[in-house]
Amino acid sequence: MTIKKTVRRIGVLTGGGDCPGLNAVIRAVVKTAIREYRLSVVGFENGFGGLIQNRARELTEADVAGILPRGGTILGTTNRDNPFSYPMIINGQKVFRDVSDRVVENINIHGIDALIIIGGDGSLTIGKELFEKKGLQVVGVPKTIDNDLSATDQTFGFDTALNTATEAIDKLHTTAESHHRVMILEVMGRYAGWIALESGIAGGADVILIPEIPYRIEKVIEKIIERRNLGKKFSLVVVAEGAKPLGGEMVIQRRVEDSFEPIRLGGIGNAVASQIEEGTGMETRVTVLGHLQRGGIPTAFDRILATRYGTGAVNLVMAGKFGEMVCLRTPHIMSVPLAEAVGELRLVPVDGDIVRTAKQVGISFGD
Amino acid sequence: MTIKKTVRRIGVLTGGGDCPGLNAVIRAVVKTAIREYRLSVVGFENGFGGLIQNRARELTEADVAGILPRGGTILGTTNRDNPFSYPMIINGQKVFRDVSDRVVENINIHGIDALIIIGGDGSLTIGKELFEKKGLQVVGVPKTIDNDLSATDQTFGFDTALNTATEAIDKLHTTAESHHRVMILEVMGRYAGWIALESGIAGGADVILIPEIPYRIEKVIEKIIERRNLGKKFSLVVVAEGAKPLGGEMVIQRRVEDSFEPIRLGGIGNAVASQIEEGTGMETRVTVLGHLQRGGIPTAFDRILATRYGTGAVNLVMAGKFGEMVCLRTPHIMSVPLAEAVGELRLVPVDGDIVRTAKQVGISFGD
Amino acid sequence: MTIKKTVRRIGVLTGGGDCPGLNAVIRAVVKTAIREYRLSVVGFENGFGGLIQNRARELTEADVAGILPRGGTILGTTNRDNPFSYPMIINGQKVFRDVSDRVVENINIHGIDALIIIGGDGSLTIGKELFEKKGLQVVGVPKTIDNDLSATDQTFGFDTALNTATEAIDKLHTTAESHHRVMILEVMGRYAGWIALESGIAGGADVILIPEIPYRIEKVIEKIIERRNLGKKFSLVVVAEGAKPLGGEMVIQRRVEDSFEPIRLGGIGNAVASQIEEGTGMETRVTVLGHLQRGGIPTAFDRILATRYGTGAVNLVMAGKFGEMVCLRTPHIMSVPLAEAVGELRLVPVDGDIVRTAKQVGISFGD
Amino acid sequence: MTIKKTVRRIGVLTGGGDCPGLNAVIRAVVKTAIREYRLSVVGFENGFGGLIQNRARELTEADVAGILPRGGTILGTTNRDNPFSYPMIINGQKVFRDVSDRVVENINIHGIDALIIIGGDGSLTIGKELFEKKGLQVVGVPKTIDNDLSATDQTFGFDTALNTATEAIDKLHTTAESHHRVMILEVMGRYAGWIALESGIAGGADVILIPEIPYRIEKVIEKIIERRNLGKKFSLVVVAEGAKPLGGEMVIQRRVEDSFEPIRLGGIGNAVASQIEEGTGMETRVTVLGHLQRGGIPTAFDRILATRYGTGAVNLVMAGKFGEMVCLRTPHIMSVPLAEAVGELRLVPVDGDIVRTAKQVGISFGD
Secondary structure, eight states, X not given: OOOOOOOOEEEEEEOXXXXXXXXXXXXXXXXXXXXXXXXXXXXXXXTHHHHHHTOEEEEOHHHHTTOTTOOSOTTOOOSOOBTTBEEXXXXXXXXXXXXXXXXXXXXHHTTOSEEEEEEOHHHHHHHHHHHHHHOOXXXXXXXXXXXXXXXXXXXXXXXXXXXXXXXHHHHHHHHHHHHTOEEEEEEOOSSOOHHHHHHHHHHTOSEEEOTTSOBOHHHHXXXXXXXXXXXXXXXXXXXXXXXXXXXXXXXXXXXXXXXXXXOOOOOHHHHHHHHHHHHHOOOEEEEEOGGGGGOSOOOHHHHHHHHHHHHXXXXXXXXXXXXEEEEEETTEEEEEEHHHHSSOBOOOOTTSHHHHHHHHTTOBOOO | OOOOOOOOEEEEEEOSSOOTTHHHHHXXXXXXXXXXXXXXXXXXXXXXXXXXXXXXXXXXXXXXXXXXXXOSOTTOXXXXXXXXSEEEEETTEXXXXXXXHHHHHHHHHTTOSEEEEEEOHHHHHHHHHHHHHHOOOEEEEEOOTTOOBTTSSOOTTHHHHXXXXXXXXXXXXXXXXXXXXXXXXXXXXXXOOHHHHHHHHHHTOSEEEOTTSOBXXXXXXXHHHHHHXXXXXXXXXXXXXXXXXXXXXXXXXXXXXXXXXXXXXXXXHHHHHHHHHHHHOOOEEEEEOGGGGGOSOOOHHHHHHHHHHHHHHHHHHHTTOTTEEEEEETTEEEEEEHHHHSSOXXXXXXXXXXXXXXXXXXXXXXX | OOOOOOOOEEEEEEOSSOOTXXXXXXXXXXXXXXXXXXXXXXXXXXXXXXXXXXOEEEEOHHHHTTOTTOOSOTTOOOSOOBTTBEEEEETTEEEEEOOHHHHHHHHHHTTOSEEEEEEOHHHHHHHHHHHHHHOOOEEEEEOOTTOOBTTSSOOTTHHHHHXXXXXXXXXXXXXXXXXXXEEEEEEOOSSOOHHHHHHHHHHTOSEEEOTTSOBOHHHHHHHHHHHHHTTOOOEEEEEETTOOBTTOOOOOOOOOSTTSSOOOOOOHHHXXXXXXXXXXXXXXXXXXXXXXXXXXXXXHHHHHHHHHHHHHHHHHHHTTOTTEEEEEEXXXXXXXXXXXXXXXXXXXXXXXXXXXXXXXXTOBOOO | OOOOOOOOEEEEEEOXXXXXXXXXXXXXXXXXXXXXXXXXXXXXXXXXHHHHTTOEEEEOHHHHTTOTTOOSOTTOOOSOOBTTBEEEEETTEEXXXXXXXXXXXXXXXXXXXXXXXXXXXXXXXXXXXHHHHHOXXXXXXXXXXXXXXXXXXXXXXXXXXXXXXXHHHHHHHHHHHHHTOEEEEEEOOSSOOHHHHHHHHHHTOSEEEOTTSOBOHHHHHHHHHHHHHTTOOXXXXXXXTTOOBTTOOOXXXXXXXXXXXXXOOOOHHHHHHHHXXXXXXXXXXXXXXXXXXXXSOOOHHHHHHHHHHHHHHHHXXXXXXXXXXXXXXXXXXXXXXXXXXXXXXOOOOTTSHHHHHHHHTTOBOOO
């Protein structure tokens, strides 16, 4: 099934949660395919949904003109529609069916020789199975705004989200200072606390709570009171949505991610706020940054990394390296098997350089 | 009591909610007082609290160097501490007392000849009473981020908040488009919907809900379904926190404003979201912009208006126009009596130019 | 000739220099025309060039989707191609001919009943002549990034340029401070100094030089030395490109504007810099902001004003008010005859509120 | 001479050109020294000038509060004042003298045990000599906005400059497109073209000219004409100030860098523009970004790297690793001897990944 014929036509789709830089990847895929290798390109709409329902369109250079600085994805995306477990209503009942044969069929209808999947853990796992079980010539491009993929040094979208969160802290800073309040910012990061950690350092936070370091609320309160005793009348706290107290549970209620499963979202910021207000007697306010972290004009770094990924993915296709995924091993773009890439999270090293730096400039992690 | 002696020394304070441009006003007051009129300036800390408890400091040009582009107020502010109704614990009971004599005393201790109060409706009402009842030579500078003061064409801080809200809509746009969702942005505006209205037009929203135009949820749902039927797979809805359904009540839970009274905040965005999700079957997400609207670097417009207000307030002092407040009557800085200035809100004219423009480009107000 | 038939189809073009908000006007014209009045819309490419050479395309709502926050104009623009004096090569010689009959012909070919011209002084003058001499049913939308049109309170694009200039001053501030230098920023403003004046106040400049107030270099040097004597080790100077010394000439060399004539640009910033460096002995550096002032994402204010103008222009068409131009008379959108609108510049009032405010906070105009 | 006593008090200075993140380094040095190690800190003003003339002040946590997001350096900086070759006027003649003994003396007067030098190649070379020849316990922090230091993966300030340049390209894009012009952006990069290369990729430039790849103007013109023939009516060209034609010379006239020597600046952008305008007949405009690249609020990345460097430098001091410099070996902060760190430039690899990526998406380097 994996007989590699000459590649003349490739498909591309974006899956999972929205992320700044997706358009830059699509643009680089299209430009490299057409200019460098004289290939044609088909884009599937709305992730695997388009692949299953055969919603597709030809992508030319004109289609990708001007999209480099735009957030989102011109192809649409979704975190539903797994072809190996596709929801249907049969006899009035919602059931899940394997419709992966339809995917193969649609790939053949379009005469596509290779498929580039831009997505997170969920999408890349599907990609891996399409490669292994269905023999599709798949190449992956990793996407996770949380930057929690172990197989690559960094993922695009993270730098933009990080700057959005840092600007939010800058804005809360003046309010905190003027009103002598504790201001809490809740940011993304279900399992890995990178956005909270890095925006907290960049924004000059006093407390950072991340999933990797379970916190004790007394320690947090102690830090804020210590600051007050030193004459500092306000404090800034950055909380990852997946932060949890020592011995406690995560309180995420609903989060839009590349999970193909409903999950729960929100709440940790509020929970921490009540405890701080009670424990310190200081006015405490919460801001949940939410979807703003996924939007906006990508930073220069994200545009460059996304461009390198897109170009790299086409190069992998032309080298016949199917079942692999592009990755960054600073300063080079390399590749790893999808099988290795998915599944393992890149968590914040609890005793690593960055946490140590944060502690040395006086930031508390509540531990 | 209102014998006007030669002014040699003025006081200044900021009261009520944080607002971009407060520092620019303070800077202009200090520079104009010192450079133009050879006065000295005393700043009171944390609004009327500092005036009651005599927390004050001399302000020199060095103190205001570099603060023009900074959000917040170097003097601190609060929306508590009304000198005519000041909370105290007496015999274990919280009671409210008139401590306005202490204010007069502290003004005399510092040898202050005139007091500039930068604040919203609450603070300016106190200013009016200090002028009328206590004979203090008060001049006011209006501050309301909601831009809802009838006595002036525009207030500083509004333009910055408007741009922050517009940028947020820009960010939500790409996510809405990529995921085919309804995205809701809840912005400030308890009684007047200016921020929602103007950011909605600037951001290209499809629906805008404001307090002045009670909405019917069926109309909102109708609009979104109409768009979907035209092939537009997403919609953007901007909701002022004070928006309310026809015949319904405002659902604000707690809002930090210049009210000197606790109020309730949040929720209208979520309420509308549930109804839209149910009514359209489309994924709907809410972002509450909250405190981010009060922070950040002031826009050029706000810095200029704030500077003109600050300079204008000192000019009023020197002209002996006490009990008055600076205001903008485009393109001039003028003044009005505090008695006229407070109390009356500048609401969005329901049949005015701007609402009509919005409707003509296809925006629904749910009416 | 001015027999008004029922309007069913309108044309639109953009002329003169690029300006943030042009796309927002086009979008509002198209949306209002189609949604509100069921008209169809034709867009001419590259200003009057497209009207002469009949380069045109139908504009639908899909064409204007997503262009609200984008700088530039999807129609293209140019500051050449006056139909009453159109350059041609005849017998190897460049000559200028009246080709306005071709314009009328093309208007008729497309079945256009009214033409909306978005442009500056040059374009609107042509519009006036097409209305007066050729009987075309013309409506104008004023565009000048310099904000120097007497017939309207403000023009779109100015607020964006002002914020770009102010951010540039903010950036130069830190360099000036760190290196103890005099930093000069040269901004647009050939005849009117609005951008220099307002960005100078907003950015906290020490000296502002504008065309309306001829400067004496000794006064500028004096101000900088006075600051140094007060221990302030740097100074910021904002210079409008049209600033000139008392009794001297403007030194603009080439400037891209809506002039339909070649002009000269640059140099005043450098001229002033050499004199300051010589007169004070301080390191002095110049930044010419140039084209950056015309680009970028329009501010909320500019998007709203542009939208109101676009909608207002279509309303004028439907009211049969030809030969008129939309204008802002705060807070209303009104109209004035094109004949009144063009020709007279709105200069900075030398003794007005704003200049006085600037002087009161210590800014020197070199006078 | 290098007898290491217990460190109780450290000095810090910033040398060379202004760079976003300098304040973040100073803040981290002060916080880490005081909080983590109970040291005291002395700041010298204006680079080595302050060390020679003994202009110094104690730095406390209060001094560094709020400076994290601010560009520039609170200590001041200069690219003059080499203590081993210090300019003096003797008998009316300007001569250069070794005054390094004064440096040692001042270090002793303040009881300083170790000196942290934050600077570029010039400053670090002086640091190396103070360590080697004078036995001062020096630790270095590398600073170069051009990112051209071989000893570290990245330097702070570069990411901010890169984003400033990318935003400028975004702004020029709309003007180029609207006017069908060639727009040229001249950016920093005397010897290494990193800013031009990366901003060019991020901004979607069509041509990038860097010092490492001498260009042939015919190739540049060819590329622009090729685009025009494909219907693309504009082109964007990014030029590093040090770019030069094949066989030609660099034309920099005066550049403010860490050189301790006067150099020449400007001109390559204009030179290329004339040739393009002549060769293509298209309107061509130049923007020189200049000092704007050094200013502004540092990006999150730069604030974090600067914080890690500052903390890392104090850690080096406490570990007794004198004569060394902190560096980034992704993802770790490490150190290298100053002797290795200076002198060798990190140039753009002409056949590296990034240049190849750029070529694959269709960017020409004029080679």
